[in-house]
Amino acid sequence: MIDVHRLRVLRAVAEHGSFNRAAGALMLTPSAVSQHIAALERAVGHPVAVRSTRGVTLTEPGRLLVEAAESISAELDQVRHAIDRLTAERPRLTVATFTSGGRHLLPAALARFVDAHPEVELTVLESEPEEAAAMVRAGAADLALAYHFDGPPPVRPGERPGLDWVPLMEDPLWLVLPPGHRLADRPSVGLAELGADRWVLGCLRTEAFLRRYAELAGFDLRVAASTTDYFFAQTLVAAGVGVSLVPHVSLTTTGELTAVRVEPPRPARHIGLVLPRRRRPHPPTQALAAALTAAAASTHTPTGGRP
Incomplete structure (x- = not known):
């Protein structure tokens, strides 16, 4: 043995x-x-x-x-952690999430979940996808809302035993242009056409994608501002600092900005859930996963025209 x-x-x-x-x-x-x-x-x-x-x-x-x-x-x-829940006064559920996905999907999903399960004590933790997957694996979170770009998901078969990746939705990226930009009237724009512009970055992963694309297209990426918040990035675009690449779920509704479709190959985030493989079902986790699936299904993400 x-x-x-x-x-x-x-x-x-x-x-x-x-x-x-x-x-x-x-x-x-x-x-x-x-x-x-x-x-x-x-x-x-x-x-x-x-x-x-x-x-x-x-x-x-x-x-x-x-x-x-x-x-x-x-x-x-x-x-x-399951034993800790059994001895607790109330059942507990912890969800890890990245900021923009949580802002977009969690409110409706949590409202539905709380209405059906008022006895469950909820905890929401903000975390990037790789860290969130590790939290689920360690039992510190019951599930995680995460994403990946064109590469592999945060959970790959054989790499992190005991975890599953459940796709929820595609989240295409849009070009966000400041007021009066020369390309604001176009229905779609190729990224290479913005080679002379300065960029406002809202995420390190977006920066990595843009740098790879710029290298292939033969232009130097000129960064005017680097942030970790897409919403802050868009306020900088509105101020005329530069242009930005923003996921659909993070687009603001301000009339000062123009969101333009990116010409193919169009970048996108792939949003999904990281779930632990359990020998026994865990009803609160299953219920919240179902609520998040319903919230994602109700999201309209157009692939053409204006958002």
């Missing part, structure tokens, strides 16, 4: 790259760590870690055991 504590020791060795550093993190002696690894190797019948002058390298069986250790640790964390 494989000892769970020895899996924890192997996971620490993999994380720190050496027996000595793993021993320090676990508050054990290096000899104790070595003994645990040796006992684990006897249990599985294969070497799990190879020492060298450059540190410790996991064998293929060792890597499989570390993946199993991560899954077991996540499940134990979820069980611990």
Whole structure:
């Protein structure tokens, strides 16, 4: 039988790259760590870690055991939080969310959820997608509202065992132009046509996309302002600081700005839910996930014309 504590020791060795550093993190002696690894190797019948002058390298069986250790640790964390809920006076539900998605989808979903489940104590935590996925994995959040651009989602099969990604909606990005901009009357604009403009950035991920595009299109991205808030970015655009690329759900209703469709290939955010894989259903999590799905389905995101 494989000892769970020895899996924890192997996971620490993999994380720190050496027996000595793993021993320090676990508050054990290096000899104790070595003994645990040796006992684990006897249990599985294969070497799990190879020492060298450059540190410790996991064998293929060792890597499989570390993946199993991560899954077991996540499940134990979820069980611990479930036990905490059982002993609490009220059932609890924690949702992690990124700012603009939460602002757009959560109010309607939470109103529906609270009306049906007034006994549940809700907690909302603001977090970027990668951190939110880690929170769900650790049991610190029951579900997370997250997004990704054209790359892989925050949860990829095999990378983060015990989590699922549930797509909710596409969130296309629009060009936001200041009053009197030369291209404001156009139905659509190619990003390369704005190569001479200065940009107001509302998100680090938007900046990464724009820099890749500018490099391919052969122009230098000129940044006038860099923020982490799309709504603040749009106030800067309205002041004439520059142009911006803004997701549909973050567009403001001010009449001073003009939102113009981006010509293909059109960038978009893909919004979805990060959910834990549970052996037993968790009704509050399922209910909020259903409410968020309904809120996303009622969102109109046009792909042509003006928003």
